[in-house]
Amino acid sequence: MKVKILLAEDDSDFGMILKQYLELEGFEVSWFHNPEDVVSILQTDFHFHIGILDIMMPNIDGFSLAKMILKAKPDFPILFLTAKNQKIDRLTGLKIGADDYIAKPCDPEELILRIKNILKRTLISETITQFKIGNYILDTEKLLLIHPNEKIRLTIREKDLLLYLLKFNHKIIKRDDILDNLWETNDYFTGRSLDVFISRLRKYFQHDDKIKIQSLRGIGFEIDFPEN
Structure with missing residues (x-):
């Protein structure tokens, strides 16, 4: 391509x-x-x-x-x-x-x-199935988040959210943009669902303290995924 x-x-x-x-x-x-x-x-x-x-x-x-x-x-x-x-x-x-x-x-x-x-x-391409995120490897084909200490099986929604956050690495992303693009709706219940998924991702990345998904009140999230 x-x-x-x-x-x-x-x-x-x-x-x-x-x-x-x-x-x-x-x-x-x-x-x-x-x-x-x-x-x-x-x-x-x-x-x-x-x-x-x-x-x-x-x-x-x-x-x-x-x-x-x-x-x-x-x-x-x-x-x-x-x-x-x-x-x-x-x-x-x-x-x-x-x-x-x-x-x-x-x-x-x-x-x-x-x-x-x-x-x-x-550029999240269909031909690319593995992404390095700090000490982790995201395998989108097998729905796995791999760390030397463990392998985490992801849901499709978790994988999609993680790929979306990767697009905005080292940047600020609005909550509304995530909801509109991934959930295709924006209300109280989908907002709460997003918070649950963000909490899960933070837990998954607990073995690398350089990985940050920081909440910004009233705005969204600031993303920091080290490339190495």
Whole structure:
């Protein structure tokens, strides 16, 4: 499967160089000079695995474009390109829900590495059945959470919830998003059910104190799954 990248960059020279380099690395790149063109396909022909957005673009800046994309596609991973490399840019991007950022002019090899790291966390593929989570291995095919000290048999709901949390590693995820995406309903009873499942996962991960599923009152959860 070829990874499809959405590239939003209004600089013609930089955009062309970046597109060519990414394609040489085996990615399929759709390059948009005008961010308004991205908005026009959000509900019709949006079939990408990751977005690379320049922050400084005319009409619609990268931050605004990211908000529009994430409103329609909450799980969509985004990497920001910024020419300024200022703290305010980084914080704003992360608060919006971006997965990473890189300053221009960027080293192509570093960009590829960042893209691959994001995809490793977010691209839950049918061909991938095992995921490393700290000292554990999640085997989605056998519904097992494996630790050197024990093997835990998961329910399908527990497996689905764990995969969903993995998509938001090192980020904050809203309760409502989990309920809407996994339970497909959001009321008192499903909320209580979610709390039970979260408690179970915390218990399952008791052998690795670096794994955190922290509750944020009125918001949701902050996820921290170490990759090694």
